[in-house]
Amino acid sequence: MEMAIRLARQNVESGKGGPFGAVIVKGEEVIASAMNEVTTSDDPTAHAEVVAIRRACKELGTYQLHGCDIYTSCEPCPMCLGAIYWARPDKVFYAANRKDAAASGFDDDFIYEEIKLDPGMRMIPFENVMRDAALDAFSTWDKSDIKIKY
16 A cells, blocks of 8 residues: 555656556565556546556456455546456555545546436436447347357
């Protein structure tokens, strides 16, 4: 956890980004670490947790992080939470919580609330189109020899 917090502080002090750091560990070995890279990479998905997950998966040659723990300087936002669940680590440890982040202007509560809404009622409206056509791809996947359970 100390490393994740140190990365978060370094990111701010270097002027590169927000106060977020993440470290992924397997056993006693650090597999990957990252700082928030949103503004330096012009990538809104480049949160510390997501970047660390990408690096760890590449390092381990797998898309899942079984046997790994994630240490993050702050409670993960909804996007990072989703990425963490897809990566399937054993456990997540976090330091600051979402209320601490909100006090510094990183308020993700509205996203948690948006998820609960009917897609058409969200701040950015979502409209379901061409569903039947898209279902064909799922049908092909269901019959495929390359189908992998995520």
